[in-house]
Amino acid sequence: MESKPPKIVFKSNSQLAQGIQAGLPIFLGYFPIAIAFGALAVQAHLNWIEAVLMSLIVFAGASQFVGVSMFLAGAGAAQIIATTFFLNLRHLIMSLAVNDQMRHFSGGWKGFLSFFITDETFALLTLGGGEDQLESRTPSYMAGLMITAYLGWVTGTAVGGLGAGFIPPEITTAMTVGLYGLFIGLLVPPARKSLSYAVIAISSMIMNWALGFFMDTGWSIVLSTILAAVLGIILIKEDV
């Protein structure tokens, strides 16, 4: 059964399909939050095109909410852009981990797919679907996952910007907690398998909480990620 030729054809198709399927939870999480973002952007006197363009070319949820709120508060362009930079700097670290999986991809794919790195796509790409599959990730699987997430964000913004879909704040709160649920659901299985991973994650939580008293969230997430991952150098056994 396993050696039937049609299965190979099916497999190459299904990489994209599998990626899309893996990205669906993010799509569902992003969509209502993006509706709320689109609505907020229009309230902040961005026009519909500007709101959708921001989701199209920035694609970083938290920083977009912050950017629009700053715009509403009358902040200057340089200030908004600088804040965005620091808030999104963590993606540099995440991109290191994602690009480590993409070593065998062409330069074009790497540059293209790197655009779509968010907290959620990073989390699913690195911890979703079992460690044994990490080496065999294909560009179409990754593109399927990431672009599905992207479409949720962009279409949600478009709908919200039209004022077509009102999302009560209670739903936005619930969906945001849902994305945290995604993180927890991805973290728990490897952490119960290996104490090292649990120790790294919990140390990072404590560091981020403590550093939060001294610096902005953007910085404290970056720093605690870098530092807690250093623990891994000591804790992780040779069999990598």
Added chain:
Amino acid sequence: MKVLLVVVGMALVTYIPRLLPALFMDRFHFSDWFQKWLQSIPYAALGALIFPGILLVDKDQPLLGLAGGVIAFILSLLRLHITLVMAGSILIVILLQYFFV
């Protein structure tokens, strides 16, 4: 015009950090310890993303995020699919808001 400038600026400063590893990672051969550091990033990053952020989703009601987190934790211990873990935490937050807040 000013909005457009801000949006393009935000896009650039967001994409550049995402892009840098794609441009430069190939040029280095990583030692064993660096590879372990890379391998640890997902666990470290998710830890930092989850806490204390989950308590600040609704700044007046930190217990909402906590409840969602506890449910997600329990459901993932039960080895449920990630979609169900998300659904569980969303549902508990909706219910809590509906009945108690």
